[in-house]
Amino acid sequence: AAPEAAAPAAAPRATVAPSMYAPGGFGFEPPHVTAWPGDVVEPMSRIRKLTAGHMVYSKQTSAHVTSFFEVDLTKVARIRAKLRPDFEKQYGEKLTFLPFITQAVVQGLQKFPVVNAAVSGTDIVFRKQYNIGIAVALDWGLIVPVVKRADMLNLAGLTKGINDLATRARAKKLKPEDVQDATFTITNPGVFGSVMGTPVIPQPTVAILGLGAIEKRPKVMTGPDGEDTIAIRTCCYLSLSFDHRIVDGSDADQFMAFVKKTLETIPDGGF
Template identity: 45%
Template structure:
């Protein structure tokens, strides 16, 4: 995230660039050739040339002496320097300083490069795994519950997401007064016509899709060095089921009306709990929403559903004091949380998207009929 201007170590003219803009260069390698004023100095006499050539050969056969380097980076007792990148990779993979010193470096003066430690980690994984400590309890103190397949898959998916995306979370509060009035006015007729209750979720999904159109980068995914920007909106709805959680999708949510979204959300929830979902309904989502507010939770920060780059968390709607026109009013308030992948979405864009969702929710006409 740093764009720095590096001054030249000597005055002169650049005569050749050895790297192109955007290239990744190993620490210590030259990036350009600079012609200095000293370049015009006359060459030594010819009779000494052969003598110096022999001396150069002898010097090249000897291993170069390592220069003394002072660094504020963590280092071993042998004063071996490690770059921040190498240290971060070591920390993430539990590589101790003692273990780091055993790695043979291919960089300048034997320095361990990023490639060196990544190559080491590949072979390190083939070593026998350290056996966990044996725990002992008295009879009846502990019940052993084996992980079922769903819980195991959830665990793997969540760990993979945390190791893949740079999670950053934001939240805002939403005045749900207008939507509350819409529900109150329409809930009886809606229940009679549709056979289920009108909830806040279709409003939230509709507002989210509108906001995604304004900020399309949140409807994307990472693919190695590319960003895949999707122009369709398959919204995943997290549904709690027995012993787990699944996220079926509302496909092409942008094409559905508010009532159509309500039907789709209800249908997915019912079929998810009855184990009647089709496998393709759990794939190809572009953005997910987790509604933990149904259990009364005020706020939470969900983990991104890979390979997506953002997820919205919905808290419970509760009455709270709000300042409106310099007066305190009691309003139904909901907290919305957004978790973004900081690799491609910055805090500014995440905040703008979240406020865009809030604006759409607060702008519903309280007199509208459904």
């Protein structure tokens, strides 16, 4: 008998290449958009593609939750105003609120190490370095240079580090190592007037802090005799987006409460 013909090989399964919109390779692509007369079509820049891919990847990876705290920065504002003239003469740097907040954040990370952690597969890596990414908005996108070993820096050192990285970012003079190894990130949309927001966590870290606009607000205060009184205070909202897979809400809120208390009870001479 004639030999049986070999069965035809199974057709290979069609695959869909992963894209920035589907980092896990789920196959979803956004619908094609037809340009209308007068529309301008502009290809995404390389950094915009990287940003888009990372944002979607992070949202698909982390269980994002955001907690909000209002912080009274009146005492920080008073100390900053007192230190600023001599500070700028001595160090040649403009003293902003950000170094004060960064110092309080680092102290909080030391007290609540899970907020300074990273995720590696099913392992939690508790970082012993405190490298703070500082998001810088540029005309061509967003970049996050990193202040390394922020726990080793005083107010002047943090100010110099933050200002230097921001200046070099705007001049496109950052080195690859300047944007690597962040263990926690601070972003400051408040400079554009945003009151609060829900920032996206940079992977593989587990938290990011957003700073809202710093502005004067009427607040109910307790007077010396226990009576209620209205006072004008310098305040802002802090928002912490955290990965609920790793960080429990109690840890996140205790971290935020610690940062709030640290800023509101800052010693007269600074930290």
